[in-house]
Amino acid sequence: MSTSDSSSLIRYVLSRVVQSIPxxxxxxxxxxxxxxxxxGGPAYALAGSERALTAHFVERINREFGLDRPLYExxxxxxxxxxxxxxxxxxYFREPVLPIILERVPATVLLMGxxxxxxxxxxxxxxxxxxxxxxxxxxxxxxxTVLSLAAYSTxxxxxxxxxxxxxxxxxxxxxxxxxxxxxxxxxxxxxxxDVLRHMILPSLTLGLTGIAVYFGLARASLREAxxxxxxxxxxxxxxxxxxxxxxxxxxNSLLPVISVAGMNLGLLISGAVLVETVFAxxxxxxxxxxxxxxxxxxxxxxxxxxxxxxxxxxxxxxDIVYAAIDPRIRDx
Amino acid sequence: xxxxxxSPILLAQNSSVLAQDDPRYGGTLIMGITQGWxxxxxxxxxxxxxxxxxxxxxxxxxxxxxxxPIPDLAESWTISEDGKTYTFRLVQNATFHDGTxxxxxxxxxxxxxxxxxxxxxASISWQVLDSVETPDDYTVVIxxxxxxxxLLYMLALGTPGLAVMPKHLYEGTxxxxxxYNQKPVGSGPFKFVSWQKGNQIVMERxxxxxxxxxxxxxxxxxxxxxxxxxxxxxxxxxxIDYASIALPISAAKRLQETENIDIVFxxxxxxxxxxxxxxxxxxAFLSSPKVRQALAHAIDKxxxxxxxxxxxxxxxQSSISSAVNWAFNSDVYKYDHDPESASQLLDEAGYQVQxxxxxxxxxxxxxxxxxxxxxxxxxxxxxxxxxxxxxxxITKEGAALRADVYGNRNFDLFLVFWWTGPDPVVHxxxxxxxxxxxxxxxxxxxxxxxxxxxxxxKILDDASSEVNRxxxxxxxxxxxxxLAQDLPFIPLFEPADASGYSTxxxxxxxxxxxxxxxxxxxxxxxxSASDTQTVITANAFENDDNSLLSAIxxxxxxxxxxxGIGAYSLRKRNPS
Numbered sequence: 001m002s003t004s005d006s007s008s009l010i011r012y013v014l015s016r017v018v019q020s021i022p023x024x025x026x027x028x029x030x031x032x033x034x035x036x037x038x039x040g041g042p043a044y045a046l047a048g049s050e051r052a053l054t055a056h057f058v059e060r061i062n063r064e065f066g067l068d069r070p071l072y073e074x075x076x077x078x079x080x081x082x083x084x085x086x087x088x089x090x091x092y093f094r095e096p097v098l099p100i101i102l103e104r105v106p107a108t109v110l111l112m113g114x115x116x117x118x119x120x121x122x123x124x125x126x127x128x129x130x131x132x133x134x135x136x137x138x139x140x141x142x143x144x145t146v147l148s149l150a151a152y153s154t155x156x157x158x159x160x161x162x163x164x165x166x167x168x169x170x171x172x173x174x175x176x177x178x179x180x181x182x183x184x185x186x187x188x189x190x191x192x193x194d195v196l197r198h199m200i201l202p203s204l205t206l207g208l209t210g211i212a213v214y215f216g217l218a219r220a221s222l223r224e225a226x227x228x229x230x231x232x233x234x235x236x237x238x239x240x241x242x243x244x245x246x247x248x249x250x251x252n253s254l255l256p257v258i259s260v261a262g263m264n265l266g267l268l269i270s271g272a273v274l275v276e277t278v279f280a281x282x283x284x285x286x287x288x289x290x291x292x293x294x295x296x297x298x299x300x301x302x303x304x305x306x307x308x309x310x311x312x313x314x315x316x317x318x319d320i321v322y323a324a325i326d327p328r329i330r331d332x
Numbered sequence: 333x334x335x336x337x338x339s340p341i342l343l344a345q346n347s348s349v350l351a352q353d354d355p356r357y358g359g360t361l362i363m364g365i366t367q368g369w370x371x372x373x374x375x376x377x378x379x380x381x382x383x384x385x386x387x388x389x390x391x392x393x394x395x396x397x398x399x400x401p402i403p404d405l406a407e408s409w410t411i412s413e414d415g416k417t418y419t420f421r422l423v424q425n426a427t428f429h430d431g432t433x434x435x436x437x438x439x440x441x442x443x444x445x446x447x448x449x450x451x452x453x454a455s456i457s458w459q460v461l462d463s464v465e466t467p468d469d470y471t472v473v474i475x476x477x478x479x480x481x482x483l484l485y486m487l488a489l490g491t492p493g494l495a496v497m498p499k500h501l502y503e504g505t506x507x508x509x510x511x512y513n514q515k516p517v518g519s520g521p522f523k524f525v526s527w528q529k530g531n532q533i534v535m536e537r538x539x540x541x542x543x544x545x546x547x548x549x550x551x552x553x554x555x556x557x558x559x560x561x562x563x564x565x566x567x568x569x570x571x572i573d574y575a576s577i578a579l580p581i582s583a584a585k586r587l588q589e590t591e592n593i594d595i596v597f598x599x600x601x602x603x604x605x606x607x608x609x610x611x612x613x614x615x616a617f618l619s620s621p622k623v624r625q626a627l628a629h630a631i632d633k634x635x636x637x638x639x640x641x642x643x644x645x646x647x648x649q650s651s652i653s654s655a656v657n658w659a660f661n662s663d664v665y666k667y668d669h670d671p672e673s674a675s676q677l678l679d680e681a682g683y684q685v686q687x688x689x690x691x692x693x694x695x696x697x698x699x700x701x702x703x704x705x706x707x708x709x710x711x712x713x714x715x716x717x718x719x720x721x722x723x724x725x726i727t728k729e730g731a732a733l734r735a736d737v738y739g740n741r742n743f744d745l746f747l748v749f750w751w752t753g754p755d756p757v758v759h760x761x762x763x764x765x766x767x768x769x770x771x772x773x774x775x776x777x778x779x780x781x782x783x784x785x786x787x788x789x790k791i792l793d794d795a796s797s798e799v800n801r802x803x804x805x806x807x808x809x810x811x812x813x814x815l816a817q818d819l820p821f822i823p824l825f826e827p828a829d830a831s832g833y834s835t836x837x838x839x840x841x842x843x844x845x846x847x848x849x850x851x852x853x854x855x856x857x858x859x860s861a862s863d864t865q866t867v868i869t870a871n872a873f874e875n876d877d878n879s880l881l882s883a884i885x886x887x888x889x890x891x892x893x894x895x896g897i898g899a900y901s902l903r904k905r906n907p908s
Contacts, residue, residue: 040731044739046372048379050748051762052452053738054778064508092372093529094509100529169565176565177558179531280367280558282530290367290530295731 012323013316020312027308028082028301032075035297041067042091042295065091078301087305088298092291097302101284105269107179108283110195111276112268114203119210120261124250126211127218131226132245144219152212160205160278167201174200177280202279206272217260221253228252262318266311270303359856360551361837364563364572367530370556374524374533375513376495377442378450383576384533384554387851388429389495389518392420392439392472393488394850397841399602399656399754401488405434405496405519406472415479415799416462422470426542428498429523434542436466441499443474446507454493457486457758479797481804482755489754521547521852530556541852548839548855567593567832574840576849577829581642581704584830592835596842597644597828604653604753607645609696609822610763613782615744617692622681624819628667629674630719631712633824640707641825648823651760651815652808655826656753658801659808664816674719691720696745697737698727705747741780749827756808757795764820765792783820 043061047053062068066077081088087097130144168176175181175198180191225231226249234244269284276285284303291299369383376385392406406420426434448458460480465473476483486493496519501512516524519542522535533554537547555572557563564583566572568590577599579587588595611618611627618624633647646654654660683691694716698709706727713723723745728736737743751759762777766784788811795807833840839854 038732039728040733040735040739042731044734045731047452047734049452050734050738051751051759051778053734054452057452058739089509093514094373095511095514103528104530164562164565168569172569175571176569177562178555181571277367278558280530280556280562282528286530293730294372 009320009323013320016316016319020316023312024305024308025079027304028079029075031301031304032078032297033071035295035300036071038295040295042297045293045295046091061091082305087302090291090296090299092294092296092299097298098306100299101287101302101306104282104284104287107281108270108276108285109268111199111202111206111281111283112272114199115206115210115272116261116264116268118203118207119214120257122207123211123214124218124254124257126215127222128245128250130219131222131249132241141219144215148212148215148219151208152216154208156205156209156272157274157278159208160202160275163201163205164278174198176201177278179282202272202275202281205275205279213260214257217257218253221256222249225249225253259318259322262314262321263311265318266307266314268314269310270307355548355838355853355855356857357548357855358550359548360553361549361574361851361854361856362553362555362572363574363576364555364557364566364578365576366559366563366578367556369578370530373513374516374527375446375497375507375510377446377454377497378508378513379452384535384552385495385516385518386520386849387522387535387552388516388520388524389497390426390434390520390850391487391489391494391496392422393484395488395602395754401484405439411484411799415797416476418474418476418483420472420474422472423542424470426519427540428519429517429538430498430501431540432498432500433469434496434498434519435469436472437469438499439472439496440464440466441503442497443494446497446502447494450507454486457482457493479799481796481799481801482758485755486758521850522549522552525551532556543852547852549851552851564832567834570834573834573837575832577831579830579832581644581830584832585642585644587832594833594835594842596831596833599829599831599842600827601653601655602754603751604656604756604759605749605827606648606651606653606752606823607747607749607825607827608648609824610746610748610781611819611821612741612744612746612780613784613820614741615694617683617694618744620681621818622677623683624822625667626674626677626681626719627716627721628819628822629670629677630715630721631667631822631824632669632715634669636708636711637825639711640704644830645828646826648826650812651821651823652752652756652812653826656756659756659805661809661812664812666816667822669715671715671718678719678721685720689720690722693722693724694744695724695726696747697733697743698725698747699733700727700729708747738778738780741782747824750821757792757804760811761792761796764815765789781820785814785818785820787814788818 041058041062042065043058044053046061047057059068066074078088087101089095090097090100093100126144130140164176167174179195179198181194181198222245226245231244231248234248235241239248270288272283273285273289275281276283277289280286284307288300288303290296291303365383371379371383371385373379374385374388376389390405392404393401393409394404396402403423405422405426407423409418409420411418420439422434422436422439428434428438443458443461443464447454448461451458457480460476460478460483462475462477465475467473474483498512498517501517502510514527518524521538521541521543523538525534525536527533533556535552535554537550541547555566557566557572560578560580561583563572563575563578564580564587567575567579568587579595584595584597587593609627609631611624613619637643637645637647648654649666650661650664652659652661654662678691685691696709696712698705706725709723709725713725716723726736737746750763753759762779764779764783764785765777766779766786766789767777791807791811791814795804795811798804798807831842833842836857837854838857840851841849
């Protein structure tokens with residue numbers, strides 16, 4: 001890469017970073033107001049028991065969290081704190097928000113990373129497999145399309161319950177919820193295996209939808225690539241079908257898959273609210289769900305901000321990769 | 333001077349604890365709770381229900397199975413004749429888990445600085461507090477502005493009432509955000525080890541517990557699980573040993589047939605809980621006693637009990653729970669299922685059937701996500717339709733629903749669990765006393781139905797300052813008769829939650845205070861070798877560096893496996 005190339009790349013990256021700052025602010029302001037529109041303040045969630053719900057309690061909580069002040073003042077204070085790097089104190093846990101969110105990130109990254117990898121690899125492999133069966137193409141292809149559509153439209157929480165019913169209850173093969181076996185005191189390899197066992201069902205649940213997405217994408221673009229002239233040329237040259245598929249068709253058809261994967265990469269942090277809740281997986285998605293029920297505004301906003309930043313960074317990375325590959329993009 | 337002196341009974345034997353063999357030491361007990369029961373804090377004095385904290389803290393007193401106060405940190409106590417001065421002698425060998433002795437100043441601090449200002453439930457009882465004095469390290473004198481019948485009960489409630497907390501860790505800090513709320517230091521039988529939110533809470537044996545020889549278990553793990561069904565399955569699979577008031581009724585019925593599992597229905601009798609339908613008296617229809625009585629006659633409790641609760645609960649007979657046996661009046665008027673009387677009462681009240689076959693409409697507010705509750709309301713709607721009342725069910729998620737009912741008081745009917753024990757006076761006062769009820773709620777009042785009855789107010793006031801239990805029982809008998817006629821709320825059931833136990837453990841309290849059990853007397857029949865090993869708390873997710881590394885290693889492994897599968901599926905293909 002020449003000097004002018006890399007300097008234009010840097011300029012491009014910088015402009016993208018600058019662009020994303022107002023975006024994050026927009027996310028904060030929009031969500032701040034959106035959450036306030038939800039009926040029922042944190043006092044009503046925090047009381048726990050109806051017996052605790054007295055005017056005294058509601059007033060105390062509202063005063064403590066500054067909810068008795070005008071909305072614009074609350075928003076201004078919140079943004080001022082964010083600029084100082086303070087994400088606020090959780091209403092529910094009464095601890096700083098950021099460490100609690102970051103504590104949940106490994107579990108979520110683990111689960112989402114696994115489903116991400118499974119989805120992409122299996123999705124593409126299936127697409128390749130079906131494309132390679134030229135003679136059976138029409139039947140298998142149709143079957144594949146129908147199955148992937150079915151997988152894509154299956155509600156994940158329902159699938160989760162079905163998998164729990166079958167693998168945990170009927171077969172008693174896999175644990176039904178959580179991330180580790182309670183009281184097992186495992187360490188090292190045994191611990192990793194234990195976590196892996198707990199991961200299988202939730203990542204399978206999530207993976208099935210993901211596989212369908214990447215399969216559909218890869219299959220469509222493979223089909224298009226396979227009908228191009230250069231494939232006919234390759235066949236005419238007498239190359240075997242396998243190298244035509246992997247060397248010629250696959251390379252060219254991966255671009256749309258990469259761009260979708262890039263967009264999804266940012267969501268690795270956000271987790272999957274439904275599946276994490278069904279499997280009691282202690283990740284960011286479940287934290288978000290619980291925080292909504294608890295009207296834990298600083299926590300919800302904190303998660304939104306962390307996720308927005310992750311998505312923006314992931315998009316930035318995808319763009320940079322694109323830009324590095326394709327000079328036309330950064331010149332636009 | 334002294335009315336009552338109790339001798340120190342340190343290890344008051346619980347009559348429900350089966351003594352089979354000599355207790356064994358060691359073992360881990362794994363408890364399952366549902367997500368909604370995970371506490372927000374482990375400081376029981378600032379919240380409602382910090383379940384696991386009951387093992388970590390002690391109160392001054394606790395209850396035996398017959399609801400009598402027995403010693404905990406207080407080895408004996410006296411009450412002055414005027415009922416305004418309570419003197420407690422503390423045990424002298426109790427220490428907090430950091431080694432500091434438990435003294436009277438800790439008790440004073442816990443009451444005055446933590447429980448009184450911040451306990452959402454006990455605050456109201458503490459309003460009668462005048463002062464707490466500490467003549468010496470092991471004597472606590474609680475002085476009240478007026479006699480209070482409920483003080484001993486509240487102190488004996490254990491952690492929902494008063495947990496004794498270390499002053500030296502809380503003094504001068506913001507109580508609500510003190511870091512020890514998340515990693516509590518108490519004096520109880522178990523020490524806090526770790527809390528991975530959303531996953532588990534781990535506690536280990538307190539070697540220096542002041543009750544000699546206790547506890548027996550090495551460790552208690554509280555697992556936070558998705559829902560009641562998951563908890564039931566985990567119990568069935570042996571993944572957990574104990575599900576405390578967490579099982580769905582249908583699952584509990586099924587598990588009753590299972591070997592090695594005991595199912596108990598009940599466990600909150602000590603609190604005298606009544607599941608009731610409260611009626612907003614600001615509603616023009618519901619302000620008429622005849623309409624309220626008609627509703628009570630229209631609702632077929634027995635049918636709901638059979639269809640929804642599979643005959644596992646107890647149909648409520650009065651406005652005080654039958655479990656509070658000294659105060660319960662079984663002779664009050666009972667509203668049998670009688671649609672004809674109900675219709676007649678409505679006619680008398682002046683609400684005739686209109687041309688469309690209806691008399692009037694009501695709404696009932698309902699929490700989302702409780703299937704049993706919706707079934708119950710469906711049946712209730714049918715039964716009210718029979719007498720010409722059109723019932724609309726408004727279902728909302730927790731905070732939104734409460735903002736309607738408690739914030740704006742914009743509701744007609746609402747189903748609620750209300751305590752009537754161990755002392756009915758304080759709880760019924762909170763619900764029914766009319767003092768200072770304006771448009772907004774009185775500070776500590778829960779009288780959201782705007783009930784006003786001078787006679788009821790008077791009885792509640794008298795009963796509150798009456799220290800003689802017989803005399804109080806008389807007042808409460810009369811109160812229940814009035815309430816059965818005037819009917820500010822319709823008592824439906826005395827709930828009996830389902831708990832499940834592994835038969836491997838002995839000494840789990842199956843009595844009236846399951847919720848606040850300290851587990852100090854629980855032991856495991858088969859103490860296996862692995863259980864008695866030193867507790868290793870190595871859990872990679874507790875340590876940030878470690879966890880991230882492990883996560884990455886596992887991620888790489890998964891990607892590798894997936895990649896391998898992909899590569900294999902490609903290679904297997906026949907080049908054609």
